[in-house]
Amino acid sequence: EEETSSTSAHKCPWMPTSYVDCTDFELMKKAKIHAAHVLLWSRDEKPVSPYHYDDIExxxxxxxxxxxxxxxxxxxxxxxxxxxxxxVPSSFPKFLELLQQGVCRELFEEMGFGRDTSPSYVYSCHPAGREKDVMLHFFMFQLTPSQMKAISWGSIISTSDEVVGLSLVPLYTMKDGIRGLPTFLTNSFAGNAVEQLLRCILKQGFLSEVEVRKATEVAFKILK
Ligand code: GTP
Ligand code: MN
Ligand code: MN
Ligand code: MN
Ligand code: MN
Ligand code: MN
Structure with missing residues (x-):
């Protein structure tokens, strides 16, 4: 049971920690510490790929x-x-307000923008083990392709020393079945970030369940 905790950096989305809804106010009140992260995404009108087309499905x-x-x-x-x-927030709306405020402040601290955004809530999770007292909240926010393009190295190094790089997620698997998303998934991830990523990819239908499952399995194999 403890194994489902955040100590393992590579968890499968089909072995989740306990996901809850933030509307469970009683549970929210019990958590000593709250953290909230945001997945920023954008969608190009046409598939724009700087990569080698013939090597990608x-x-x-x-x-x-x-x-x-x-x-x-x-x-x-x-x-x-x-x-x-x-x-302990006095009411649920107050709780939500502080959560939103917190996530937008952090977004600003780390990315140099985001004060006027209102990310949409995805889910919360209450991990077992090491981060037991932490309630991890997850949000998504869609950027326009040009907003995504405008995110610069300058905006992060001027505001935060917690960030040393930015990356896009390779949302494809190359023909060898290894490079692309599977290889990316062999990185180390903070907290349950990899689950948040995979669940969001599935929820939004960015990739098919089969592709995500395969990529996860290959990543596990590489890590073993
Ligand atoms: P400080 O200002 O330096 O205290 O950091 P922070 O407020 O930016 O907090 P940070 O983002 O480093 O992490 C807060 C908690 O969430 C820690 O327990 C991390 O392990 C965890 N964490 C960090 N990034 C992520 C993430 O992307 N997803 C999830 N689920 N957890 C994360
Ligand atoms: Mn080249
Ligand atoms: Mn921060
Ligand atoms: Mn942070
Ligand atoms: Mn902080
Ligand atoms: Mn800080």
């Missing part, structure tokens, strides 16, 4: 942004919701 049309964190692991922008630190 399907070129990439969706861009998903991840950051390389100070410790070398991949994660999403976001962080601890200081606004909820050692405070």
């Amino acid at each position: 399907l070129p990439m049309q969706t861009k998903i942004l991840m950051q390389v964190r100070f410790d070398g692991s991949f994660g999403f922008p976001g962080g601890f919701v200081d606004e909820l630190e050692s405070k």
